[in-house]
Amino acid sequence: MTTLLKQETIRQTRFKIGGMDCASCAAKIDTAVRRLDGVADVSVSVTGASMTVSHGGALPEDKVLQQVARLGYGIVKAEAHVSPISDKAHADHVPNDHEGHDHGHAEPGQGWWRSRRTVLTLACAAALLAAYGIGHLFPVAERWVFLAALLVGLVPIGRRALMAALAGTPFSIEMLMTIAAIGAVMIGATEEAAAVVVLFLIGELLEGVAAG
Known part of the structure; x- marks a missing residue:
């Protein structure tokens, strides 16, 4: 029962990132977002220009947006909902460099x-x-x-x-x-x-x- 509850409360929220063009950029974003309360894991894709945040319960989205924006990157939420995932799905999740390929370099989607x-x-x-x-x-x-x-x-x-x-x-x-x-x-x-x-x-x- 405890395991089932834990599985149901692990959620993912996805964001589009603009201006992230190298591994060090992704590392800075990863480190910054992981420091926020409630964040369980962070997966950043450079070529996909996206970030997936795994969290328990409600995610302080405004803090995520502020944290990334302070580093000089554009960021918007990629979807209007969060999707529950299981521990197994979370463990098996591999960042897909082709997901949501949006070539933003200031604000996501901007030339x-x-x-x-x-x-x-x-x-x-x-x-x-x-x-x-x-x-x-x-x-x-x-x-x-x-x-x-x-x-x-x-x-x-x-x-x-x-x-x-x-x-x-x-x-x-x-x-x-x-x-x-x-x-x-x-x-x-x-x-x-x-x-x-x-x-x-x-x-x-x-x-x-x-x-x-």
């Missing part, structure tokens, strides 16, 4: 060229080009304009690094990028730091396009 990541990359690249131009015309202001260009891209990256750290992933690629950029500024390599941040964002964007 990559309209995503916030694309906008950020273009803005950061434009700021870097502007910094080169202004620095050439006004050499005395060169350091400051490159610092401003750097901050255009580094502030969002740093925010994602902080949110990932608070969610249980302190050594994310965003954190390493943030530390490296700050270190470069401290040794006077502000121009190089700004260029590296742009290249980092371009790399992330291309990775997302390739994954989707």
Whole structure:
């Protein structure tokens, strides 16, 4: 009887994830969601752009949405109901990389060229080009304009690094990028730091396009 009750109370809720294009992205989301109360298991599919959360009873969906959104990913609930599953079905469940294949890169289902990541990359690249131009015309202001260009891209990256750290992933690629950029500024390599941040964002964007 106890086993039957346990089987009936294990449920799954599925979400669509946007902007998740690598294994480290999936790991960050997995770690963050597992920390929520009531969550029994998490299955994240990168190519399927989805996450299945196994839980007992009611799932605090708003907290799941907030937790994932804080990391910089788009998330929506994939279905309007939760489906009971048995322990055996849960044990046998294998993430299907082809389930709900929805190529979102900001909000699920949104084209990559309209995503916030694309906008950020273009803005950061434009700021870097502007910094080169202004620095050439006004050499005395060169350091400051490159610092401003750097901050255009580094502030969002740093925010994602902080949110990932608070969610249980302190050594994310965003954190390493943030530390490296700050270190470069401290040794006077502000121009190089700004260029590296742009290249980092371009790399992330291309990775997302390739994954989707």
